[in-house]
Amino acid sequence: MKIKSYIGALALLLVLSLLAACGSDTNGSNNNGTGSDGKSGKETTLTFWHHYSTASPEEKTLTEQLIPQFEAANPGIKVKAVAYPWDQLHKKLQIGGSSNDLPDVARLDIIWVPEFQKQGLLVALDEKFADFDETAKGLLEGPLSTGKIGDHYYGLPLNTNTKVLFWNKAMLEGSGLSKAPETTEEFFTAIAQIKAQSGKAWGFGEPALQGWNILPWIWSNGGDVLSPAMDTAQGYLNSPATVDILTKLRAAAQAGQIAGFKPGDVPVTEGHAQGSYAMMAEGPWAFAQFESQFPDFKAGTAYFPRGSAGSIQVLGGEDLGIFSKENGEESWKFVKFLTSEAAQVSMGKVGQIPVNLKAMENSEIKNIAYFAPFLEQLKTSKARPPVAAWPQIDTVINDTMSSIFMTDRDIKSELDQAAAKIDELLKQ
CATH class of the missing domain: 3.40.190.10 (Periplasmic binding protein-like II)
Incomplete structure (x- = not known):
């Protein structure tokens, strides 16, 4: 009888072990009640x-x-x-x-x-x-x-956006301007006028020097980064149109009319609402930030300043x-x-x-x-080049623009070097 009882107990234990194994989670997910399929119990x-x-x-x-x-x-x-x-x-x-x-x-x-x-x-x-x-x-x-x-x-799209020109009405009106600039020529005249009126403020705030920030200026001025076939930067990033607009932007930055991209600069969106930057280019999320942090500030918007090729912002x-x-x-x-x-x-x-x-x-x-x-x-609006090497290309652009805007190095030479680096990335 003892032998039979022992065998019976052993058989029962084996059955219980098998049932436990069947109920375990073999792929590491938690087993806590009804699962995503409504049946398996897997969470x-x-x-x-x-x-x-x-x-x-x-x-x-x-x-x-x-x-x-x-x-x-x-x-x-x-x-x-x-x-x-x-x-x-x-x-x-x-x-x-x-x-x-x-x-x-x-x-x-x-x-x-x-x-x-x-x-x-x-x-x-x-x-x-x-x-x-x-x-x-x-x-x-x-x-x-x-x-x-x-x-x-x-990928499935989650949201889309672009940027427009934001302008602080009080700052522009205080500088004798009744509206936002419509062309790049008007833009450079306006930021010089704003700086002359208020030495502690800047005409335009630019938070960074990556493609997202710089490409709209280049595109609107008739320049580009890559060829239409997206196989070279030579003749595009270092074109006369690109050199021309970067020369104007650097001169404005050196004159204290543009700021925001250097470490320690006043944050651009906050600075725009608080009177540090008369203008900025930003997306729709800025309104949510204004509403939560600066509810009394009323932002004005306008199209990005039009250059020889039009008003082209980044998608x-x-x-x-x-x-x-x-x-x-x-x-x-x-x-x-x-x-x-x-x-x-x-x-x-x-x-x-x-x-x-x-x-x-x-x-x-x-x-x-x-x-x-x-x-x-x-x-x-225009999309940045859809090439696999774009993140690395963007790093080259950022480094090149930092060199251009923070030194007195020759702009054409800097762009020539950047174009050569980008062409090597495109070959990889």
Whole structure:
């Protein structure tokens, strides 16, 4: 009897062990109740890396409204959002690609998509997800095209943007100017007049010297960075048109009419609202910042100053890219949610221009008056070159512009050297 009891107990223990093994989570996910499929009991945590500024209206809307709404509608899926500054996020993704430490989903600057696609890190959305075409139909065609590399889409647009000229009415009027400058010639006359009137203020604030900041001046003056075939910078970055506009901008900076890009300078957006910078070129998110930090400041906007080639600003925006190899379906659900009408309207109300067609027609979005100049400027905005080497090219541009604006070195020679460096990057 003892032998039979021992055998019976052993058999029972074996059965219980097998049942426990069947119920365990073999891929590392938590097993806490109903899962994303409503049956398996598996809970999936998605990591979402983004570059919304910490505590900004956009970041608060994402973490306090949208993510809780998504989790409530998708039991079993949790989202861990992690914010990084723009440049740090780019480096984090570059390093993660080598160390296999990547998020499930990331908010990508549109200029990063070719780079990460070339490295084989992004999921081809139209190949992986059967309802991609149906989802894509509901989004603006221009922003949608920023995620297409070759024959496939590696990103879905989250938002689009550009910059317009902001002008501090009190500062301009105090300098005898009744309106914002319409041409580059008027612009340089205006900032000189503002500096002469108020020695402690600057006519224009420029926070950085990267392509995002410098290209609109070059483009509007008839210059460019790369050839139309995007295979060389020779004859384009170092063209007479580029030299001409940079010569004028450097002279203005040396005269104390332009500032904001040097370490220790007054932050541009805050300085514009507080009377340090009479003008700046910025995106729609500036209004959300004014509303939260400077509610009494009334900003004026105008088109970017027109040069010989027109008023050409830079096309901005972000795409959502999926890096996940294990949580693809859950990641796609999150991506679709962030591009849905409801989510786009919520983010639109804090300054993010929607890409969802229904959101664009939503009455709450149409009532946002300050979107109007940006939507008009978008008609002549131009995208940065969609080449995989663009982040490295942008570094060359930033270094070159820093050398030009902070020294007395010959501008043409600096641009010649930069063009040679860029051509080497294009060959890689």
